[in-house]
Every structure is written in C-alpha cells, then in structure tokens.
Amino acid sequence: MLTPVVRTLILLNVLAFVFTSQPVIEQFGLHSFLSDKFQPLQFLTHMFLHAGFGHIFSNMIGLFVFGPMLERVWGSRRFLFFYMFCGLGAALLYLGVNYYEMSRVYALVEEYRANPTPDAFWGFVESQASAAYDQLEGFIDAYTKNPDNQSFQRQSLSFVNGRWERLIDSPMVGASGAIFGVIMAFGLLFPNTELLLLFPPIPVKAKYLVLFYGAYEVYSGLYQAQSDNVAHFAHIGGMLFAFILVKYWGSQRKMFF
The missing domain is CATH 1.20.1540.10 (Rhomboid-like)
Structure with a gap:
C-alpha cells in the first residue's frame, strides 16, 4: 500500500x-x-x-x-x-x-582556438567526440592535406565551439x-x-x-562511453548522501522530527 x-x-x-x-x-x-x-x-x-x-x-x-x-x-x-x-x-x-x-574540456577548446591545426583537431575529436569520427573522417583527411586552408580552419573551429556548447548546455x-x-x-x-x-x-x-x-555505478561513472x-x-x-544521513541518524538517540 x-x-x-x-x-x-x-x-x-x-x-x-x-x-x-x-x-x-x-x-x-x-x-x-x-x-x-x-x-x-x-x-x-x-x-x-x-x-x-x-x-x-x-x-x-x-x-x-x-x-x-x-x-x-x-x-x-x-x-x-x-x-x-x-x-x-x-x-x-x-x-x-x-x-x-568540463574545465578540462574547456582547456582543450581554448588550446585549439589558439592554435587550430589538423593534428589538434583530430586529438579533440578523438577525446571528446569519437562517435562523430566516421562522419568527420573525410573532412579530417582533407584538412590534413591542406592545413593552412582557412575554410577548413573555420569549419573545425565551428565544430569545436558547437561541441563545447552542447556539452555545457545539456x-x-x-x-x-x-x-x-x-x-x-x-x-x-x-x-x-x-x-x-x-x-x-x-x-x-x-x-x-x-x-x-553501487559497484556498477562507480564503474560506469569512471569508464562510461561517450554514448552513455x-x-x-x-x-x-544519491547513494553516498543516503549512507551519510542514515548512519548519522543511526548514531542519534532521538528522532529529529
């Protein structure tokens, strides 16, 4: 009931x-x-x-x-x-x-904004957007062959900035x-x-x-895939704060409420 x-x-x-x-x-x-x-x-x-x-x-x-x-x-x-x-x-x-x-990701974003290169872009995609690699593979190849192409640089910066905004605004x-x-x-x-x-x-x-x-959540929190x-x-x-409060209440002789 x-x-x-x-x-x-x-x-x-x-x-x-x-x-x-x-x-x-x-x-x-x-x-x-x-x-x-x-x-x-x-x-x-x-x-x-x-x-x-x-x-x-x-x-x-x-x-x-x-x-x-x-x-x-x-x-x-x-x-x-x-x-x-x-x-x-x-x-x-x-x-x-x-x-x-997110502070660590922001450091990567700022680093790329200061020095947009094909290798740095590939490193960002690999660490922060690996699920998007297949659709970016052609672009990365073209960017690698033309590292000074300003259009490629602008597109890569747009992707990095967009990825950052999606991460912090989710x-x-x-x-x-x-x-x-x-x-x-x-x-x-x-x-x-x-x-x-x-x-x-x-x-x-x-x-x-x-x-x-508890074990599953700790493992998943530390090793979760980007698609998770x-x-x-x-x-x-929630489990940690519950443990603390239950143990604290258990150490008291009287109920608070």
Whole structure:
C-alpha cells in the first residue's frame, strides 16, 4: 500500500511528465555551473522532470517498491527530508564532477582556438567526440592535406565551439539520485530482506542488490562511453548522501522530527 509522501511524489512526477516538453527541460533541467542557462532553482525542479517513459517508469517503480517501508519506519516528514536531501546531494556531486570534467574540456577548446591545426583537431575529436569520427573522417583527411586552408580552419573551429556548447548546455533531469538514495537506505535498514528480481526472476538479499548497484555505478561513472547519457555520478551522489544521513541518524538517540 502506498504511503502519503510516496503517493504524492509519484503523482507530482507523473503530472510533470505529462506536461514536460523540450523547452521545459531546457529551462528547468539542471545545467552545468559553466552554462549561462544554470539557475539555482534547477536543483529542485530537475528532480521532477524525466527524459522519457522508460526513465520515469524505472524511477517510479523504485520509489513504489522501496519508499513505503522507509516512510512507515521514519514517518512522512523524515522520509520527505531524506528524499530531498539525497536528490540535492546527488545534484551537488554531479555538478562538482561535471565542473571538473568540463574545465578540462574547456582547456582543450581554448588550446585549439589558439592554435587550430589538423593534428589538434583530430586529438579533440578523438577525446571528446569519437562517435562523430566516421562522419568527420573525410573532412579530417582533407584538412590534413591542406592545413593552412582557412575554410577548413573555420569549419573545425565551428565544430569545436558547437561541441563545447552542447556539452555545457545539456541538462540533467530525473529523480534517479533520490531513488538511488532510497535504495541505499532500504539496503542499510533491511539488508537481509529478499527481493525478487525481474530479470532473471531470482530472489536476492537487499544488501547484495545495493552492493551491485553501487559497484556498477562507480564503474560506469569512471569508464562510461561517450554514448552513455546516464548521470552515473548523480546516482552515486544519491547513494553516498543516503549512507551519510542514515548512519548519522543511526548514531542519534532521538528522532529529529
């Protein structure tokens, strides 16, 4: 049976999804600190937006399965605080890692702007846009044979600048950080509870599920392919902040709420 806060959160996410459009995501999704589109309000609003049906479905299933038991144990106020704490913590870690990664990319962009050469362009494509190599192969060959061609230089600069703008202006959306926090808390409080997986349909203890999720997200965050559009460090942030808060609450003799 759904508990009050879980029911309300699912309803808000579903309603937001119904009215979500690309302009809404662009305005209220979480942007990089380096983007002109960043607004502090996005720390909150991004948690109620989703990129597609599969995205919202998987998140709401996680909240539906793991959330009610936590809310019954903690109470509604404490559970809501925990959910928002994990979501905001996930956003902070994501933006911190994003700032570090984008600062390194910006250094490459500035370096290329100062000295646009075929070798430097190939190096940028290889490190930051490898998926586009096939469509750029002909251009790179022509540019290599004519390194002083100003038209090629302008086209390469246009590509590099466009790639940079797409990277910093791509918003992150979803409740995944908060949901992964909920999963982590469930695993910490009910480690030996057996859960039936869908694929494959076998029972597994909650603590092992959490361990698997955590290991997978760390690996994916460190070694993800450029085609991977998942904000793995937001997931890690949600789990990390959940671990900290659950352990902190566990060390207290009294409930705060």
